[in-house]
Amino acid sequence: MARFFDQQLTQPLSPDRRLFSYGMSAIAVLLTGLALLPLLSILLEILRQGLPNLKWEVLTNLPAPVGDTSVVGGFANAIQGTVLMVGLATLMSVPLGILTAIYLAEIGKTNPVAQIVRFVMSILSAVPSIVVGVFAYAVIVLSTILGYRGFSALAGAFALAVIMLPIIVLSTEEALKLVPTQQRLASSALGANSIQTTFKIVLKSALPSITTGVLLAVARVSGETAPLLFTALFSQNWVENLLNPTPSLSVMIYNYASSAFPEQNQLAWSASVVLLSIVIVTNLLSRLITRKR
Numbered sequence: 596m597a598r599f600f601d602q603q604l605t606q607p608l609s610p611d612r613r614l615f616s617y618g619m620s621a622i623a624v625l626l627t628g629l630a631l632l633p634l635l636s637i638l639l640e641i642l643r644q645g646l647p648n649l650k651w652e653v654l655t656n657l658p659a660p661v662g663d664t665s666v667v668g669g670f671a672n673a674i675q676g677t678v679l680m681v682g683l684a685t686l687m688s689v690p691l692g693i694l695t696a697i698y699l700a701e702i703g704k705t706n707p708v709a710q711i712v713r714f715v716m717s718i719l720s721a722v723p724s725i726v727v728g729v730f731a732y733a734v735i736v737l738s739t740i741l742g743y744r745g746f747s748a749l750a751g752a753f754a755l756a757v758i759m760l761p762i763i764v765l766s767t768e769e770a771l772k773l774v775p776t777q778q779r780l781a782s783s784a785l786g787a788n789s790i791q792t793t794f795k796i797v798l799k800s801a802l803p804s805i806t807t808g809v810l811l812a813v814a815r816v817s818g819e820t821a822p823l824l825f826t827a828l829f830s831q832n833w834v835e836n837l838l839n840p841t842p843s844l845s846v847m848i849y850n851y852a853s854s855a856f857p858e859q860n861q862l863a864w865s866a867s868v869v870l871l872s873i874v875i876v877t878n879l880l881s882r883l884i885t886r887k888r
Contacts, residue, residue, distance in 0.1 A: 649865045656668060745838070771797055
């Protein structure tokens with residue numbers, strides 16, 4: 596019997612089966628190319644329009660006065676505001692998200708409360724970002740919960756943190772579930788309690804996957820526009836106070852893309868290249884971390 600199967604495996608495929616295999620491979624390549632075509636078209640158009648005017652001055656200068664072509668305008672303040680708000684959102688969402696995932700995967704598991712939290716996180720991950728922006732607008736901008744009422748970097752960071760939270764929770768929970776049970780049992784056999792096992796063994800083993808989830812969440816919110824329109828608004832100046840309106844790359848692209856001034860249209864394309872680069876680099880980092888693991 597074994598000899599029969601060896602012969603079947605070593606015999607070449609019949610012409611009909613080879614033709615079918617080649618045909619299916621060609622269809623798969625064609626459909627893959629069709630799926631990548633819109634993405635490549637967008638990427639090439641952004642690079643074609645934005646790279647020629649992407650200079651060092653554009654990355655370091657403030658926006659020039661409208662209509663003034665004697666000064667090289669830039670969007671350094673928008674880069675600063677984006678990094679600031681995404682960083683604050685990460686500081687808000689990562690600790691809370693990881694602790695929530697630890698509860699769901701290690702402590703609560705089948706607990707009814709854990710099931711409700713897991714369901715809420717799944718729903719929240721599918722909520723449109725503009726709805727999150729309206730929520731943050733009502734909770735932060737229109738209230739005095741921070742002792743200040745108005746558009747601010749903190750309000751924008753809060754909106755971005757709400758978007759990041761379900762991504763971090765769900766990805767971290769799955770990462771913790773992938774840690775073998777034998778590691779938990781071995782830790783318990785050596786005398787470690789549940790908290791020590793969770794934070795020193797399980798969390799450490801899942802750290803690369805958790806980092807990947809965090810980076811994907813960062814990449815997701817880096818290009819969000821609608822929440823920041825409702826919370827941070829925009830500014831033509833450097834960010835000097837977290838309680839003031841704050842510029843961002845996504846809102847600047849939105850504003851300048853519809854401007855009647857060609858120089859602002861050009862800045863929108865250049866800012867698109869920078870924002871796209873941030874998203875691509877973040878995604879590549881997540882892939883490299885996973886590959887090393």
